Amino acid sequence: MYFRMLGPLEVSLDGRGPVPLGRTQRRIVLAKLLAEVNRTVPVGLLVEAVWGGCPPRSAEQQIQTAVWRLRRAFAAAGCGAGDGGDTAAARIETTASGYALHAVEEQVDASVFRRLTREARAHAADDPRQAIARYREALALFRGPALGDVPAAFAESVAARWEERRVAALEECVELELRCGRGHGLIDELGDLVRRYPLRERLRGHLMSALYGADRRAEALAAYQEGRRAVVAELGLEPSPHLSELHRRILRGEPAAGGAAPSTGRAPGEEPAIPPAWLPSDIPDFVGRSEQVERISRTLAGEAGPSGRLRVESLTGPPGAGVSTLVVHAAHLVRADFPDGQLYADFAAPGTETADDVLRCFLRGLGVSEPAVPTAPRQRVGLYRTLLSDRRVLVVLDNVVSAGQVRPLLPGGPSSAVLVAARAPLTEIPGCRTVEVDALSTDEAVELLTSIAGLERVLRAPAAVHGIVQAAGHLPMTVRAAGAHLAARADTDLSAFLRRLSDPGRRLDALTLGTLDLREGLARRLVGLPQEAVDLWYALGLLGTGEVSLQAAALTGGVTPARAEGLLGLLVDRRVLDPAPAPPGAPPRYRLRELFGLYARERGLLTLPEPVRRRALPGAGDRRAMRVTTAG
Template sequence: MASGRIRTDGRSDERRILPAGRRPPAVSGTRIRFRLLGPFEVEIDGDVVDVGRPRQQAVLAALAIVPYRTVVIERLITTVYGADPPPTAKAQVQICVSALRRLFAGHGQESMITTRPGGYALRAADDDVDLRRFEALVAEGRARRGDAPEAAVTAYRSALALWRGPALGGLDSEAMRAVAHRLDEQRLAVIEECIDLELGLGRHRDVLIELTTLAAEHPVREQLQGQLMLALHHAGRPADALEVYHRTRRVLVDELGIEPGPRLRRLQRAVLAGRTSLDIPPPKPGGDVTHGTPPEAAVPTPRLLPTDIADFTGRDAEIDAAGSALTGAPDPGVVPIVVVSGRPGVGKTALAVHLGHRVADRYPDGQLFADLRGPSGRPADPAEILGRFLRVLGVPGMALPEGTDARAELYRHRLAGRRMLVVLDNAGDERQILSLLPGTPPSAVLVTGRQRFGGLPATAYVEVGLFEPRTAMDLLSRMVGAERVAAEPEAAATLADLCGHLPLALRIAGARLVGRPHWTVEHLVTRLLDQGRRLAELQYGPWGVRAGLALSYEGLSGDARRLLRRLAVADFGHIRSWMAAALLESDHAGASDLLDELADARLLDPDAGGRRYRLHDLVRVYAGERLRAEEPGPEQAAALARVLGGLLFLAERANRPHAEGDITISAGVAARWALPDEVTARLLASPRTWLDEERHTLTTGIRLAAEANHTALSWELAYAASWVFEEQADVEEWRMAVEVALGRAEAAGDPQGQATMLYCLGSAHLFQQRYDAARRPLERAAALFRHSGDEQSRALPLRNLAYLDRLRGDLDAAAARYTEALALLRRGPYPVGVAYVLHGLARISLERGNGEAALRMLEEALTLSRQGGTRRVEAQVHCRLGELWLSLGTWDRAAGAFTEALAALHDVDDSVGRVHALRGRGIAYAQSGRRAEAAEALGEALQTAARIRNPLLQARCLVALADLALAGGDWRPARAHLYQALEHLRAVNVPPDKEHVLALLAKVEAMAAG
């Protein structure tokens, strides 16, 4: 152990270094301190703890700089890796946080680092972070300097005693160096303020040694040189004071090309005149860290903001958030930096300029503005921007130093102590911004760009999104005229939609309408409807949507550009990483990184969970333009085929649990694009959820395949998607997609595709209870399967036709078709398919009064359904058994069978099956006299049938409720239920049910009349 210096609190600074994760001898009342003002250290109960690798140190330091405030993950990544992080950067930062949490947990502080939306925060009290203690003491000193200078000096010196060397020593990342430089500048400013007070108290000799050392270390810092001159002069050493002036002048002229400032020159003249009292006013607290010259005497007042927009619309929340961050009470010594981010054309510049004018009176020393996107579209050189800023700040062109670093130093020198707003528009990355930041407050910075710039020491981030529909209409009304928009409200709303609610596109559309008063809004809408010309139409003078998109496009890597183009091929409305991998025929990790690159460029919008990305409509149009210009047709077709093949691969695997043991139609020739096992397992962890989420993707894929003449892909996707749509209450979207695939199969002369799609179309009609419409396609499908020799596939339309026969009361025809289908299915390994047909035959036997035959078939069906492992069919068999026991009058056994059916459906999303089971159990309860339980079961069945909008099931539930009411001798609710049932039956053609309701109604009406 090495001995240390004496601490300001009287304790020895002698400390032990503990290995990472090792618990100290006692953890009760553990105190953790974070030391940033010198070599970065973490001290636990007086011992310095080994925090771990440099990455972990950098992450912890970034959190400790702003305790209890969220540090976004992007800033942590930049802190560790700089502007070019590896693909695994986010995961590596998360690993660092986990390691740090384990370290603190080992010392009894499990919740020291908390997860916040978008990042993390350190739960450390201000008193435990030396930087926060320093800032608090400095604030105390500044508050006391006017009325109690002695107390102010004590506070300043206590603050400075916390420093142990250059800030954040040992942390070598670019971001940490920038923060450390800011903190070191802050320390020097405090030293200068403190010495000003001490000189005012007559302590000239006391500060001479310290001033001599500081002046030698900082030869161009004019404030320190002037203070040294004052101390020397008052100590009776005027010659030495003049030597300080001449030495400083030589350094300034030789290194920066500038003469000393007015304050230093006045000091020189006072010393030469032999004045005994030098009363040159000191700078304001936190002021000029080099000159100490009053701002108005040193440089002119620049006003560089562009003209504000007269019809600026909306953005109230964004303006309030950014304005509050700029003008609110800042942390002592911290320059307010507000980042405004968003996609190209969203209005970031307009917002920044509008806000700049709005708060201009809070920055009386001027406003600087620079577009960091150069005239050629390439990032502007910070050295050139600094040169322009310095010239308007009063530095002659011949006096401008060479190099970015030297100019940045002089720039900070000129801004120090001034209340100035710096607006940096269209920034490309952090490296372009850092040299343009003021060193000390009270200046503030407003940055706009497409990225969030997580590596900046920002105080606030404001995201600018698309306009809401109402705001879009407000903008059009303000530009074009409220009367003109009100005359064509629907056309105006369509115009806003075609502009994607993008402010730039809306402004261009409005400008075109203003410039052509003879155009109607509908006329412009018609022109924009042509996607091939939309971006050309959204051009007016120097403004155009395409130019902004092209700039973003050119800034991408080659692979990211290729991916963006190919996203126009797979127009699904969203994109997942596996789709990107298929489009590029690449690995999934690389494709995911490219999606993030497009998202960073604001060409894609990630959803909240980061699992999907969406393409804005105008970006999609631009991607299509680049696709047609740069990609050969065969490559486009191959990319689409891979994505559709991947979709088919996933749909078939998601369907496997449902189709297990049942017959499936023979696959066609479409090529599957197999996904890696780990990706497939992650996507299909819940097949039901995946199918629900991807319903629109599946129907879009069917349409895209048909339009691209991928015949087999089109109809095989439609067939693979059948289960998910069969489970939904509304299958209209799927039926329309099936019709598209059927048209493609017919055009291609594909008999297997035609037969399969006719079967699916008939099944869709059947599920929608459009029984008359279902029969013809099912009959055609059966005939085509017979003609092609695919006899086992023919069993599928046969069993659906048998169901239709039974519904219309033709039991003989139904039994014949079921028997034929059964014979076909028994030839193959299809236990579930056989069970399905057996319970259909059993129902016919029940309706014919042959319960014994029905029981034999249902017992076999139950065994087969369990063998196939399909709980849905097992539940259907239990329902048939329940109907059997109802027909035999064994109410308890019937109720038990329906309860078994509900148990089988517990983990199965089958609302139709649940209605059947609940209705059957309600009827069984009613027959056994359990009226309250019957009413509850039937009421739940009716609610479920209504939720899925199934009129036939609603009618049957209402009939059961009517029977329950009649059994209780109450004909009034029975009549109401039956009339409601009759209304539902008008939507479907099921004669037996309708006849049954009419017969009951006649009985009820007779009761009412009697």
Template sequence: MSAVLRRPGDSVFRILGPIEIEGPSGPVWVTPGRQQVVLALLLMEANQVVSTDQIVDTLWDQLPPETARTQVQICVSRLRKKLADAGVDLPIVTRMPGYQLLLGENTLDMHVFSGKLAEARVLVREGRAADAVTMLRSAVALWRGPCLSGLSNPALRSRAARLDEDLLTATEDYLELELELGRHHQIIGEVTRLVHEHSMRERLRAVLMLALHRAGRQAEALEAYRTGRHLLVEELGLEPGERLRLLESAILSGDAALAQPEPSRSAATPAPAFERPRQLPADTADFIGNETLIRTAEAVLAGGDRTAVGVVVMIGRPGSGKTTVAAHIGHRVADRFPDGQLYCDLRGTREEPAAAADVLGRFLLALGIPGPVIPVGLDERVEMYRTLMAERHTLVVLDDASTESQVLPLLPGSNTCAVLVTSRSRLTGVPGARQVEVEVFDQSQSLDLLGRIIGAERVSRELEAAVALVRTVGGLPLALRIIAARLAARPHWSLASMVHRLASERHRLDELAHGEMTIRASLSLTHNGMDQRSRTLFGLLGLAEGPDLPGWVAGAVLDDDSRYPSDLLEPLVDVQMLDVTTVERSGEFRYRYQDMVRLFALEKLNAEVPPDMRRRAVERVLGGWLALAEQAHRSVYGGDYAVLHGTALRWLPPSTYVEQVTADPLEWFDGEQANLCEAISQAAEAGFDEACWDLAVTAVTLFESHGYLDDWEKTHEKALQATKAAGNVRGTAALLSSLGTLHINRGQTGRAREALTAALATFEELDDPRGLALCRRDLGLLARWAGDDDGALALYAAAMHDLDRAKDIVGRGIVLTHRTEVLCRRGLVDEATAQLHEAIMIFEGVGYRNGMPHALRRIGQVQVRAGRHDDALTTFTRVLGMVRESRDVIGEGHLLRNLGEVSALLGHDGDARAYFEQALAARERIMDHVGAAAIRVDLAPVLARLGESSRASELVSHAARIFGDRGMERERVAAEETLTCLGAGHQRTLL
């Protein structure tokens, strides 16, 4: 839907894309052919007289019939009737020497586009580059494809081409402005796609070269020039223009004039248009695969002529390398999907496959939607996901799918996106999917891989034995890698002896399926050749849940406190029993099992290691996660504040890992999100209820700060089952209290009150001061929302008393921040200010950085109430910078709205409009429709004062509809009252 504005009951006309009419009752279909051509011509010349001769020349390029003028009259008459029957008020009046189509303000997208371009030019002249970018981007967003696409009339195509040129010029304008604002990193993906689509436009290529250069990618910048020069010479026989040639020379010479400008510090600078996730697993350096299959998949995924989302389902037996091939293909086509790549392991072969709703929650977070805005239901998540993906070029990789029902909700609806699925089953129920099968390696590929691992010379010396070995493993890549790694570790073994050993092991396992038998035979040979410590580690490590594991887990399962526990894993890596997945910035490796290897490890473990030893190993791993999560929370809050802990075992990993955590605790939390959730589930299933609830409530530091509300709920529900089953009263209360906070984040006040009240009763019985404080703090917030200020103050006072007993100073600062809103409502501005300054001193004293924006924003609000508007403007501007630095998009929306409000109070309506527009864009970007509606109501009076009464009324009407649709009666009535006031003000102006 375009951004054309209209009043209820008005009609909208669109030509920036296929021709469309939206009437009062919905879309209006106009007969293709002459009626569409005449309508398109009249719309392009709206409010101007179009002569009959001009219409004739447009309809009949050469030799019009003698009845041409009569046919034009009939066509116009039928068009009038068609529109009138649909309730479309579109006067087509007869004016000598032809016809005139009369359009109102903001009803044709072409006019809105031109108006936005004119506003952007004014903003540029005023030095407001950030606002100009926003205006230009909103203008470009009106386009739904080439102008009048679908109409082949030569005369109209010529006119449409001029408008298409305006679109590209506007795009180039905002990209150059983005460069001036220092946003080169954000635009590289977008401009790369545009250069690919418009390879002859030198201005676009210059933007790409400069953006790459400023991002430190000089080689790619020069390659972009060379590619463009080759195209120009080959296609047109021309050298690049002077601008590109000079830019190339400047890059080669390192000209300082190309250095990036200082980023704009304007308070109204918008955040990037949207997130561009890059979630693909790493590609394999020595990849070997079926090139025909890969090209087939690439053609479906990256083909430019498809009309629906491209879907490839890649099937194959265990060990055939489906995941490796999928990752390789994903990287090969990644440049065709500049808006990002989403990836998820659907765990289809596990006991509990990933639920579609949970996967959508993860994808929506990755696409920039904050947790509190993500809907709870599957259908609503699907709708939001497909809406977000509709305008993006994104690749989705779904690994290890089990059923069609798991995949279908995850399919985007746009032909600009593509989906690659791997599965052991033929998912024939996925509509439009191209099924491709990952075959085992042929003899040539197998020998190639074998030679890469053990050496080509060794293979050639025993070529006949190498061929026999390949035949024995059946060409399965996983089995071949394991056997090859074993040979590489034993250079004195002959390939012939390995063939004999493997054949004997296969005979022992001949009751198994062929593929499984081959892999297990390979694993058994390697396992039997390891020393006892490595075999024990191999088995115990299989107990650790999670997609990949840090090296300290090896020390935990063996209870080895050596400084470099990852050294224990190297023997397993050397023989391909364990994969290295990534290398962290600290230089530490991450490890994971192939699914079948892990199953094999657990089988060996159960057969060889006593149950009590296995249980102690699990407890130590859980203790390691708990110790590190505790360290992360302390680093965020400045100590063990605002959280409850239990008595579970802590196993502290080496100092190198602790230092990683404390260096950037929230980044560590985010990187270990999946492992923490798996550890909580494992603790619940293994009966470690104390560790389970403690780890769950400690991980809330991550869940709340990053909006992982699904993980918050899922982990707590599992932990709650564990504590209730174990009769763990305090753990149950801690989880209920935390769930109460979760429900508050989701706006579920009834559920929040129920959970908090139950937890409070238990903490009262236990006389647990910190538990009491956390419950009373949140119950005070609920009382405040309900308008019970007396009740809120009483709860806050009791909470601060409990926090003082618990010596929880950060908790006290948080309650002081909450309390000031009630004090302000009662006119106690000085007391509120004093309490906020106390809170800020607490936060600064312990280093609780996350508390500062909240407290400072409250100070700004107090300053507004006290009439200190200039001070408030300064405070809000400072906090806006803080929330943008932390990428808090919800906080950004709040601060922009605050800045708009205070600017309006100062009489700076131009600034107020800019801030409100930015706030509205921020809310719309995260699809917070209610928040956006509230900002429309705030913006409307400002626009009215600036002489834009029509647009102001439209904004409020839109907001009232949103409130009405969601049953928000109080807000709807307030919006309609605002609309009435706007109407009265407009009438007074006319009088």
């Protein structure tokens, strides 16, 4: 079975003609599943795709019926499309939160396009003619606007995204063809493209180079002036530095066969042979987070957010929630949208602790030689933004503590995007959207533990499995550590492991393995906080109450309620303390997660002064007043 979405929606089987899909509703559902192939699409998003903001009461049932009829249509065409059967056949799977269309790469024209463009980029440096052939094969897959016959708002966004990918691939292909001396045959095609996209300076630079290479210098200069008028009229800006440099070369009669290129400290016209691809590897057993992944993908792909503005997405959550893992996973899913590279930096890694450290690394990755890196910080930022001005680069920043680390690394134009894993919300960055990440659901945590420890062992002790994930707080880090312990000891009984977790004094040790260390994650999250806030958090761990009032927290820490509220707010921002429900008009209440409380207690016993320990430890002093305050 072959799915075609780079044009009108079409499904065929072994060249026997299209598979009848039926009503428009079914076509919209299939188009949405196909746009997110091999990923779960929540039922709510399918309902929104079909009916927008006005769904009928029976919307979910109608979605279920549409999926059932699509499966029947696939089966009638000779493809096993149910929830089981041949895993190589395209099929629609029912998941915990929605549906997923599963298909291998060669069954979807969009996936084939991605493969061909990846191969083209891999060949670009050493075999440009082979790369050109791959690009042209990929571009021939387009039969018109993607999902052009699907009457849904999301289809328009998908079409815009795929048109951007098509034009980006065409720009890269044309650049190689110019370098191979084929510019003369590209003039008509480039002229049409520039008329359609008058503000795409890379295309205009290619047209100027093609005209200049064909001894049509006056027309090349006229193309520049036409583009300058368009940019000034639409944006109030002058052309970019590299297009202006190409214009100057043509005026001076210098060679410009390779098109425009930014000044990077390399030889004139030379660009990095390979775009930076710095993302860490994606984990193979990623589970859950379907709604967050959907939102991030839509934002970074340009389906959400104001048009023409830089896309910045920030993820935050409690230690152990897997924020960094989710960021890397989402970045891999959208990397095809950023053909000019993916930059990655971890602010917790040695050598990249400051924004300037990262900026220098990024400039080197973008092709700037060490001697060409400016000495002044502002000039470094300016060069970085110039290099990204018309490139499509994904910037991924991990373990960010403050907005000050992010600001110098924000590209200046809308073509690139920024994805951040932050230890606290970055609300002071204009336009930054925050995605909250929390613990896994019980089903997701069980799925993760099963994937690591093994299905057979889990099926033998289902009650113990639920107890283990609960003791691990449903946090991906601690669930993964528990699964890793079990996988390393095949003879360990799950019920015995659960009994070990039931001992608070042993639990953190049992949920730690190598880099899967919740203690370390909590310790790093506290870095940079006032010592008074850290001591208050330790004291709450000694207090031992899962939920505490503002008054009780103030009494425990030996501070005024007003001061306590400010310190507790800092702890909430760092996601080591959670706000708890409180009656309207009542003072705020707070909740300390059990695992976090175990670590806070350990540290409090080791570091807090004796008077603070006496106030907080159960059984020390007058606890009756404490209970009254806590209950209030």
